[in-house]
Amino acid sequence: MGAGTGVGPLTGIRVVELGGLGPGPFACMLLADLGADVVRIDRSGAGFEMPVPPELDTLQRGKSRVSVDLKSPEGLDSVLALVDRADVLVDPYRPGAAERLGLGPDELLARNPRLVYGRMTGWGQTGPLAQRAGHDPNYLSATGALHAIGRAGGPPQLPLSLVGDFGGGAMYLVAGILAALVERATSERGQVVDAAIVDGVAHLMANPYSLLAGGAWNDQRGTNLIDSGAPFVDVYETADGRYVSVAALEPAFYAQLVDGLGLAAAGLPGQWSKDEWPALRAAFAAAFASRTRDEWAEIFEGTDACVAPVLSMTEAPHGEHLAARGTFIERDGRPEPAPAPRFARTPTGVPASPESPGHSSVPELLERWGASAPLPA
Secondary structure, three states, X not given: OOOOOOOOOOOOOEEEEEOOOOHHHHHHHHHHHOOOEEEEEEEOOOOOOOOOOHHHOHHHOOEEEEEEXXXXXXXXXXXXXXXXXXOEEEEOOOOOHHHHOOOOHHHHHHHOOOOEEEEEEOOOOOOOOOOOOOOHHHHHHHHOHHHHOOOOXXXXXXXXXXXXXXXXXXXXXXXXXXXXXXXXXXXXXXXXXXXXXXXXXXXXXXHHHHHHHOOOOOOOOOOOOOOOOOOOEEEEEOOOOOEEEEEOOOHHHHHHHHHHOOOOOOOOOOOOOHHHHHHHHHHHHHHHOOOOHHHHHHHHOOOOOOEEEOOOOOOHHHOHHHHXXXXXXXXXXXXXXXXXXXXXXXXXXXXXXXXXOOOOOHHHHHXXXXXXXXXXX
């Protein structure tokens, strides 16, 4: 029995993940959540690891993990035997590194022509920066995304790693892999998927770039409609030092916001009078500062004012809506995001707990995947 759930729309798909950090592991976690049988190859004695115990590393859930010396002939042969039976391989290395190990796409597609070979990098396989190291903020910097995030008059602000590593990187890798698997059903041929974080983040920026082209956006951060420039799309501090978010763009929603704040008769400036936005913001800030976060949540409950309490990571799993939907699961008393999205006919199961490196062995994995003569680990 594998580490995955064995259920979900990707049941029967076999994935070999060459071990890395960030977007590669997240992409393979998602594939495992959806039912794929994922084997992660941890390089013996290699590199940086996340500063959490393996059993708490959610990005490794649902996977089988084996430690292999990829520079030894035996280790390489073991991985090649798995690749021969795989549908997907994920390569998180810099361009050329997999080739030097004998695991490049030319070699592997020659052995297994139906293989979808997913490459996950920050800068991509080509271009002047292809061989340079980088991390999420560096990739956001190159696309215009980081420059656009932050308050007016202040510096750019880092939006966790959600925009680069996981949004522009992992999610585009998964989309590419799934598209290649769909195409393979007709052609019977695999192919290389080149997923670069800079490409994905640029693609995520389609709407801001459209607004920029149309004159509805400018490069002065914090002054635009959806970057905290508009007072009706922002975050406000409440009387207890907590926060609420506001996103009352549409006139009908805006009217409910103003009414809930008790400002309907206050002679406020018009919603779209941009020159008067500072005065409007000051009125909203004073009103929100008069009550606690949870009092405002109660006042706006049942309305379409688009006001929501800002919950911490400790609070969010226990929020009424997410709790009702089962958006988080609990593992050993700790909350953990549940698989997403949801499927009506082929629902996903509860992912298996993360394994430690070397928990599984190459022979047992090869036997599970139907190898006639498992190689030694």
